[in-house]
Amino acid sequence: MPFLHPMAYLGASLSRPAEISRMIRLTRRSLFKLLALAALAPSMGGAQATSTVRGRVNDSRTGEPIQSAQVSIEGTQLGAATDAQGAFNISGVPAGNRTLIARRIGYSPQRKQVTVGTGVSDVTFSLEVTASTLEQVVVTGSATPTTVRALGTSIATVDNSQISEARSVTVDQALQGKVAGAQITQNSGTPGGGGLSVRLRGTGSIISGSEPLYIVDGVIVDNSSDQLINFGARSNPQNRLADLDPNDIDRIEIVRGAAAAALYGSRANNGVVQIFTKRGVAGAPRITFGTRYTSEHLAKRLALNLAPLDAGGKPVTRYDYQDEIFHTGSLKEMNLSAEGGSDKTTYYAGASYSGEDGIIKASSAHRRSARVNLSQKVFDPLKLNIGANYVRSEADFEPNGESGTGVITALLFTPTTFSFFPVNGIYPQAPTGSGFANPLAVIDTWKAPQTTDRFIGSINAVYTPSPKLIAQYTLGYDGYQLEADQLIPRGTIASEPTGYTAAVLRNSRIVNNDGVATYTSKPSDDLEFGSSLGFNYTTQFISTTTAVARDLLPTGELVSAGAIPSAGQSRFDLVTLGFYGQQTMAWRDRLYLTGALRRDASSTFGTGDRWQWYPKLSASYVISDEPWFRNSAIGRGFSSLRFRSALGYAGNQPSIANAYASLDSYVKRVNNDHVGVVNSLVLGNDALKPERQREVEFGADMGFWQDRINLEATVYSKKVTDALLSRPLPTSSGYTTKLDNIGEISNKGFELLARTRNISRPDLRWTSTVTYSRNRNRLDKLIGSPFTLGYANRVEQGQPIGYFYAELPTFNAAGGDSIGADGLIVRSPVATRVSGKVGDPNPKWIGSFLNEIQIGKRVQLRALLDGSFGGNVLNFTKRTLDTFGTSAEAALEFLPVGDPKRVTPGYARSKRFFFGKYAEDGTYVKLREVSATFDLAPNLARSVKAAGLALTVSGRNLHTWTNYTGFDPEMNLFGQLTVERGNDFGTYPIPRQYSIGLRATY
Amino acid sequence: MTNKSRYAIAFAAAATLLGCNLDKTNPNAPSQGTILTSRDGIVALAVGLQGRYATSMAYFIYPGGLISDELGTPIAALQSYKDAEVGALSETYGVVEDPWTTHYQTIKSADDLIANAPAVNLGDQSLSGILSISYLLKGASLGELIQQYQKIIVNPRAATPVFVDRTMALAAVLSLLDSALTQNSRFTTRTEFDGSIRAAGFNVKNTILAMQARYQRMANNWPAALAAANAADTSVVSFMNFSDQAINPVYDLSSRSSYIRPRDTVRVIAEPGDARIAFNITGATVAGTVRPIRSFAQYPATTSPIAFYWPGELMLIKAEAWANTGQLALAAQMVNYVRTRCGGAANQPKACLPALPGSDLTTQAQIIAEIYKQRKFELFGTGLRWEDVRRQGLVSATSPFAKRCWLLYPNSERNTEPNVPANPTDPPASLSTCL
DSSP states (O other), rough: TOOSOOOOGOOOOOOOOOHHHHHHHHHHHHHHHHHHHHHHHHHHHHHSSSEEEEEEETTTTTBBBBTTEEEEEEEEEEEEEEOOOOEEEEEEEEEEEEEEEEEEEOOEEEEEEEEEEOOOOEEEEOOOOOOOTOOOOOOOSSSSSSEGGSSSSOEEEEEHHHHHHHHSSSSHHHTTTTTEEEEEOOOOOOOOOOHHHHEESOOOOOOOOOEEEEEETTTEEEOOOOOOOOSSSSSSSSOOOGSGGGGEEEEEEEEHHHHHHGGGGGGGGOOOOEEEEEOSEEEEEEEEEEEEEEEEEOOOOBBOOOOOTTTSSBBOOOTTTHHHHHEEEEEEEEEEEEEEEEEEEEEEEEEEEEEEEBBOOOOOOOOEEEEEEEEEEETTTTEEEEEEEEEEEEOOOOOOOOTTTTTHHHHHHSSSTTTOOOOTOOOOOOOOOOTOOOOOHHHOOOBBBEEEEEEEEEEEEEEEEETTTTEEEEEEEEEEEEEEEEETTTTTTTTTOOOOEEEEEEEEEEEEEEEEEEEEEEEEEEEEEEEEEEEEEEEEEEEEEEEEEHHHHTTOOOOGGGEEEEEEEEEEEEEEEEEEEEEEEETTTTEEEEEHHHHHHHHOOOOOOOOEEEEEEEEEEEGGGHHHHHHHSSEEESEEEEEEEEEEEEHHHHHHTTTTTSOOOOEEEETTTTEEHHHHHHHHEEEEOEEEEEEEEEEEEEEEETTTEEEEEEEEEEEEEEEEEEEEEOOGGTEEEEEEEEEEEEEEEEEEEEEEEEEETTTEEEEEEEEEEEEEEEEEEOOOOOOTTTTTTEOOOOOOTEEEEEEOOOOTTTBBBOOOOTTOOOOOGGGGGGGEEEEOOSSSOOOOOOEEETTTTTTTEEEEEEEESEEEEEEEHHHHHHTTTOOOOHHHGGTTTTTTTTOTTTTHHHHHTTTGGGGGEEOOOEEEEEEEEEEOHHHHHHHHHHEEEEEEEEEEOOOOEOOOSSOOOOOOOTTOOOSSOOOOOOOOOOOOOEEEEEEEEE | HHHHHHHHHHHHHHHHHOOOOOOOOOOSSHHHHHHSHHHHHHHHHHHHHHHHHHHHHHHHHHHHHHHHSEEEOOOOOOOHHHHHHTTTTTTTTTHHHHHHHHHHHHHHHHHHHHHHGGGOOOHHHHHHHHHHHHHHHHHHHHHHHHHTSSEEOOOTTSSSSSSHHHHHHHHHHHHHHHHHHHHHTTOOOOOHHHIIOOOTTTTTTHHHHHHHHHHHHHTTHHHHHHHHHHHOOOOOOEEEOSSSSSSSHHHHHIIOOOEEEEETTHHSSSSSOOOOHHHHEEEEEEOOSSSSSEEEOOOTTTTOOOEEHHHHHHHHHHHHHHTTTTOOOOOOOHHHHHHHHHHOOSSSOOOOOOOOGGGHHHHHHHHHHHHHHHHHHHHTTSSOOHHHHHHHBBBBOSSBSSOOOOOOOOOOHHHOOTTOOOOOOOOOOBBOOOO
């Protein structure tokens, strides 16, 4: 069994005969078809004479070689990538007249006819730059690599230059502002990524998460952000995608909804982000060394109450601890990679280090990673691709946000007259209550280290027995161990007088087995068929062990140093199995039809509803390839025009924490001296099934003026039925709720992507990319009462998910707030209090504007603006400052009577019941990325024995245009949670970053 | 590629897929099937049943205590407790929800046991013990519910649960208690049940008899109430004990969090020297939202026990039964016995008051009035006070004793169960027995 992973648990025992026999039947059917195809193969290909085709691919404008271009023989699965010199070599090409096609992102593909005989054939391609993506090849969402022109859906591709130019610490940060239809927000400025939320075409779930499925080189990877230690947000400040090194990435493909994601079955509701790492190109070893230094700065300060007088008019000392909490942070990065190979073997090896000291003192994150990717032609029809990635991520976090121990939170609650500075080595206890900490003590003495050891590995075997048949098998493994600790030393907070230490150990493992075989046939010159059959089998396992101790030794840090330990443990496992078939038809390379069907099951679902069908249908029509259109009056206006449409279904599983929600569980109940059980208050639901999405999309891709201007426009409508929610049960049953498929959610929207080549001269090239996306989210159906999550995020039928719902003040005749005789806002008596909509965190539209300029051969300039428009942010930071008299607004209450700026004492505080007063306009435009790269003179490069040397000065989040009064409207206290969006409460601010980097190639 | 290697690949793929099992068991919690069909599961469930009843005891004590004149809250921000003290309730308040949900959770566990224990090989001793406490705690839970809600569901396992009135509810309670006694009478000692199932301190037989006396009295069946009270051993106190892992819920709400505490009123109106005041309340007097409040003396620690009933309740039931059946001398004698009990074990309230002269306990009306007065002090903080206020017809919007007849039906039931009756008109316009 050459591809079986040693993980023995794959052979878990079988218990239900009926299930097994059904599975075997399904498995047999698919396998037999695969095997039949494989067995046919030699008779079709083996007898023919073959030869080698080789050549080069150059840029038509500059004559420079193009690396990583794909050259393939049309109508077969044969092909090769060009090396650093632009050279390629394809062996085993059947003799006869063949069409070669060369492709590279950003260039128009080129076809060449060649007659393959007995000798070696030489072919040279000269590719032209284009803004059109029609000829790009993508693999996500279809069974085999497919040109964009053949797809009925829009798939976004972000290549390595876009990722490396972002100069971000994490891969998902690098995607910000690059993908239409993707709302990518950074939840905090915590080192190591800060937690990114990715919403593709809106929120499609309420309790099951709305983050897309991430796949790296065919490996399904974990992107969880579970809160193992309470840092004051309700989600971890880091999501595990932060373990990937952006330097290793070759390209990313993003599928935004069910229409394109049907092949991923019950995990694809929120879209799929497929990441491909560099595989190396054939040629002499090419070594790249990069280093970068970044300094990080607090972009904006909170305005605090620094009134020189107290309420009685006496002079008073006030403190602004922002000076004590924040400092200039730094980020140091280094990476080294080598790639090269022969026509049989290519390799990529990369190692990197990144170390960040955040802008809040004592917070930091470090990542060390190494990756080896190896591709080997074992013998002619079999190629193996092996990838191995080891990462060690370490972080030290500081509490903030909702926690009374938060270092920023302390600023909000504590009177600015209070001194936190230690006296004789003792930090004064916070005056605000036993659960509140002295932020200086937290920074100086508390610890919250997290360490992740992670390995992501894959084996991919590609078997091409004939030019018409390709079969692939992938085994993927993603495993990590995360240890999250927290130490609160003795005597540093009143609520934990004897100290507290916690160690949480998380083990996570995802193993996926994927197989697919595709047979292409060309019954006539006009018609081409592709038939695919495949399966996916994924197992996921998570275990968490928690140990906590109090009453610590004075210098003790580990749980064993405590006298009162306690422990907990939980385990979850989940199995997903799917089979699919896909049929494609291409007519004259201009009309493409695709139909696919997936049958999918997951152990999460109830036995009766476990197996689900997910069909899809799509069509693409490149009308501009029709001679009649090209010669028409309208047709002459276009350099290319394509229409596409797709319909597809996908599903969403409950989060792994609900892996056993279909079962009736009994939980521990201790009574006096005995340990017993009682029924869980949550009733199991044996009819549990996936949240199911139907998506329809229509779009057009247009090229004008020799493809100098390219537009991609898409409208979509997504409807989620069977959305999971806790259905309340009559409490007389002894239960309170059960997880049930009772909601309906819709997302409708429009996406536009425009690429323009504004100037295209050998000495000056200027391109622009604009994205615009709008999405309208609505909860169409909710059984049961509306409810509020977080502070004010409401879940209510007929409304967008998570809109802000809060108590309204009473209004006076003029429509303003009723102000009482005391000068304060009047709050209604309980009986007449009314709540209503006070805002919505969902933006009306999001957009970005990227400009890239190449001056001569040596200078590249780049700037990306990224904006979100029309959403609200609930500024709980300001509300807390006002409530406790620590805001600058509260300082106006200390002005002498008669001062025109004076505010009635207590007025700021009287706003606290009315969250609407703090639902601020969260519209922003950020100067997300700006950079200038200079290729240094060759003689300078040679002086360090390098082939090339480039210097980059760059900035990230350099400026934010916004009316929002808090740190940053992008952040969210609740991290990646689905409903609780747009909440700012003492959150770690996102820093402004200035970088200088050097890259040498050898 | 040889045929061998081709088959090897196919075999690997097939082995991978066939190794897959879509039926998972939950390692974090046992399933219903495991619990209800296994000996260990049934035994553990019988322990859990007692744990649930132990929790629900607090939710009998505090809502009735707040709405009647026993308890108060010192914290104005605790809107629901503050409102309950003045009889203002909302369907979403914990005061309204908690008694309903916790008691029905106990009933769910009891029903699980009654339905499934007989099919499991437990041995007759353990089976009868488990059934006995299942019937008892289900009966006691229904009894506590009908003292708080005007109508209740007596068989929530039915396809269409029906709300029944007080008469039918009490009949159901008494029938369950009869079943409990029948099962209990099968053995006098039970090795496994007494050692590792029944909570230490829980005297099952006397608790069944005491509950029979309590609910026969409530149904005004005086001979039956007297018979049950006579059968019970008043020298025994039956307690639910607590541990650090399962803490006393009244301690949690009162002593630890200070949310709900006894009013000082009971001391103000007591006869001088009544030793039951010190048994019940202690600590400094602080301002409450309605009346000054102090602290529970009975529940100083997480592990302080809660009594299922006080022996004094049985004595006063006997007195009341005699008074209502014309045996006034016996009744007067018993009332004075309760007044003068003093000394001995400090595990129950004892008045240590002087006897009343015969002239004060001559007529039936005098005796019954004194019985109610003694019940007020003897049964302080047990949750029984609200029912006594109703029986005396002292509920009204302005009554100092109780400003409501019943709790509202909770929102959790209202929103999910179509048969929930309309809330009763509450408070009554004038002094009422609420019946």
